[in-house]
Amino acid sequence: MSQHPSFLRFALLAAVPAGLVLAQAPPPQASQSAAAATIAVKGDVSTPLALKAEDLAKMPRETVSVEDQDGTKIEYEGVPLREILKRAGAPLGNQLRGKALASYVLAQAHDGYEVVFALGELDPAFGNEQILVADKRDGKPLFGYQGPFRLVFPHDKAEARSVRMLETLEVVRLLK
Amino acid sequence: MWGTYRTRGLILAVLLPAVLSLKTSGAGPDAAGDYQWNLPKGFPKPYVPADNPMTAAKVELGRYLFYNSRMSANGKASCATCHKQELAFTDGRAVGLGATGELHSRSAMSLVNVAWSATLTWSNPEMKTLEKQALVPMFGDHPVELGLREGDNFLPMLRSDPEYRVLFERAFPGEADPFTIANVTKAIASFERSIVSARSPYDRYHYDRDDNAVSDSAKRGEILFFNQHLHCFRCHGGFNFTDATVSERNPDRQVEFHNTGLYNLPGLLSYPSPNVGIYEYTKSREDIGKFKVPTLRNIALTAPYMHDGSIPTLEGVLNHYAAGGRAIASGPYAGNGRDNPNKDPLIGGFVLSPQDREDLIEFLQSLTDDMTIHDPRFADPWPQKN
Numbered sequence: 001m002s003q004h005p006s007f008l009r010f011a012l013l014a015a016v017p018a019g020l021v022l023a024q025a026p027p028p029q030a031s032q033s034a035a036a037a038t039i040a041v042k043g044d045v046s047t048p049l050a051l052k053a054e055d056l057a058k059m060p061r062e063t064v065s066v067e068d069q070d071g072t073k074i075e076y077e078g079v080p081l082r083e084i085l086k087r088a089g090a091p092l093g094n095q096l097r098g099k100a101l102a103s104y105v106l107a108q109a110h111d112g113y114e115v116v117f118a119l120g121e122l123d124p125a126f127g128n129e130q131i132l133v134a135d136k137r138d139g140k141p142l143f144g145y146q147g148p149f150r151l152v153f154p155h156d157k158a159e160a161r162s163v164r165m166l167e168t169l170e171v172v173r174l175l176k
Numbered sequence: 177m178w179g180t181y182r183t184r185g186l187i188l189a190v191l192l193p194a195v196l197s198l199k200t201s202g203a204g205p206d207a208a209g210d211y212q213w214n215l216p217k218g219f220p221k222p223y224v225p226a227d228n229p230m231t232a233a234k235v236e237l238g239r240y241l242f243y244n245s246r247m248s249a250n251g252k253a254s255c256a257t258c259h260k261q262e263l264a265f266t267d268g269r270a271v272g273l274g275a276t277g278e279l280h281s282r283s284a285m286s287l288v289n290v291a292w293s294a295t296l297t298w299s300n301p302e303m304k305t306l307e308k309q310a311l312v313p314m315f316g317d318h319p320v321e322l323g324l325r326e327g328d329n330f331l332p333m334l335r336s337d338p339e340y341r342v343l344f345e346r347a348f349p350g351e352a353d354p355f356t357i358a359n360v361t362k363a364i365a366s367f368e369r370s371i372v373s374a375r376s377p378y379d380r381y382h383y384d385r386d387d388n389a390v391s392d393s394a395k396r397g398e399i400l401f402f403n404q405h406l407h408c409f410r411c412h413g414g415f416n417f418t419d420a421t422v423s424e425r426n427p428d429r430q431v432e433f434h435n436t437g438l439y440n441l442p443g444l445l446s447y448p449s450p451n452v453g454i455y456e457y458t459k460s461r462e463d464i465g466k467f468k469v470p471t472l473r474n475i476a477l478t479a480p481y482m483h484d485g486s487i488p489t490l491e492g493v494l495n496h497y498a499a500g501g502r503a504i505a506s507g508p509y510a511g512n513g514r515d516n517p518n519k520d521p522l523i524g525g526f527v528l529s530p531q532d533r534e535d536l537i538e539f540l541q542s543l544t545d546d547m548t549i550h551d552p553r554f555a556d557p558w559p560q561k562n
Binding site for chain 1: 217218219220292382385395396398399401402403404405413414415416421423424425426
């Protein structure tokens with residue numbers, strides 16, 4: 001997984017004009033605790049959700065096979081993200097048109113790692129990506145630094161958007 | 177390691193039957209490519225050069241050669257001198273020591289899981305096969321490691337030895353004269369590829385889902401290790417905890433080398449010569465101080481750390497990364513490594529509580545694989561002769 005927060009800090013520092021004194025941000029403090037056992041689905045949705053493993057177990061489930069960076073095949077099982085967002089009332093299907101197409105999902109991990117992707121990427125009429133909210137890997141519940149929930153982008157070449165320790169999915173409509 | 181020549185006759189009489197009945201590690205007949213890796217889940221099949229398929233017989237010959245001090249000019253060193261099984265195939269020294277007493281400029285790297293290494297040695301981006309690399313300690317003279325010379329008595333010694341005749345004929349069946357340097361390096365490379373570590377407590381926890389395999393502290397340490405603020409996993413990622421991994425399915429990988437801010441000397445070269453990183457080969461100034469990322473498997477056994485062994489303990493390594501580099505106040509290496517212009521931007525520093533440190537160390541210690549360091553398949557075949 002590629003995670004680049006320090007690059008951003010670096011870029012911001014480089015952008016400061018010479019002569020200006022900038023107080024350097026304190027070094028980051030990491031968290032060693034496990035991720036929450038709930039995924040919060042929030043933002044510009046009609047029905048915010050707080051999903052636990054037992055909730056995901058009752059929803060339509062899919063399995064995807066991906067290959068990690070070392071060539072090992074891994075099977076992830078979980079719920080298609082579009083199913084979760086549909087239940088939260090995000091604009092998908094025939095609602096995903098016009099201004100709604102300027103909507104994105106901000107996925108946040110327990111350690112603060114964030115990625116975004118557009119709603120159009122996962123809608124069947126557009127990108128139709130099989131993005132999965134996984135809770136099992138090779139048949140066993142995700143745990144430790146990977147779990148209990150993880151986004152899986154099976155067609156991404158890099159793993160960087162497959163957020164581990166997923167805690168929040170926030171829908172943002174840029175144009176309302 | 178083989179004792180004096182005078183005692184060898186007696187020893188041969190005792191050991192020859194054992195050699196003749198050498199088992200092939202469950203790999204069946206010695207046909208090309210018969211080797212059974214028996215890798216657990218999560219470990220891809222390693223890349224093996226097409227001209228040197230793995231066979232159990234080559235692995236076994238390689239083991240005999242690896243531990244044979246007659247592979248050195250003066251009989252005082254073997255591959256195992258710098259790569260000791262009990263230290264995860266390192267030597268516990270800051271820098272290697274050759275057969276003639278000459279010091280190497282860098283620390284001996286672990287050979288554990290070397291089958292998956294995209295490049296070999298600390299800083300040679302072109303050194304990609306173990307067969308080629310073996311020639312360096314055998315024949316290199318900057319520094320002298322084993323000190324062999326072309327045309328010396330090494331190959332005739334092998335050819336005249338009844339044990340080696342058996343081993344070579346089994347490893348290279350049908351060859352009119354299998355006693356060649358190319359075959360020696362093929363066998364040593366095969367043995368080195370066989371040294372796999374995949375059964376550490378961490379593996380039992382992570383792959384077998386055995387919750388009792390590691391402590392709660394190690395579990396917390398794992399979460400810290402993979403935390404985006406620490407970035408450890410960015411370079412020490414994947415099943416082998418390094419970003420320099422290749423496999424049979426992914427044999428080509430552009431390896432990244434990293435400057436971790438250990439030094440910042442004034443002048444053209446910010447790292448002390450001759451350890452200037454891949455700059456030695458590329459001659460690009462942005463490559464000064466860039467070295468390969470070693471595996472963290474068995475890292476608790478491989479002190480001292482870094483390419484030059486300049487950090488004695490794992491705690492010291494954590495301090496180095498937490499500080500975002502190393503400041504040296506005085507002496508010939510004085511300078512603030514944090515300001516090295518080539519330092520990887522990921523080395524930005526972080527804050528660790530005492531508990532965090534303990535947890536990270538516990539996690540790193542959970543990567544120690546006792547089975548590897550005690551596995552008789554990787555051990556000296558001639559311990560009684562020492």
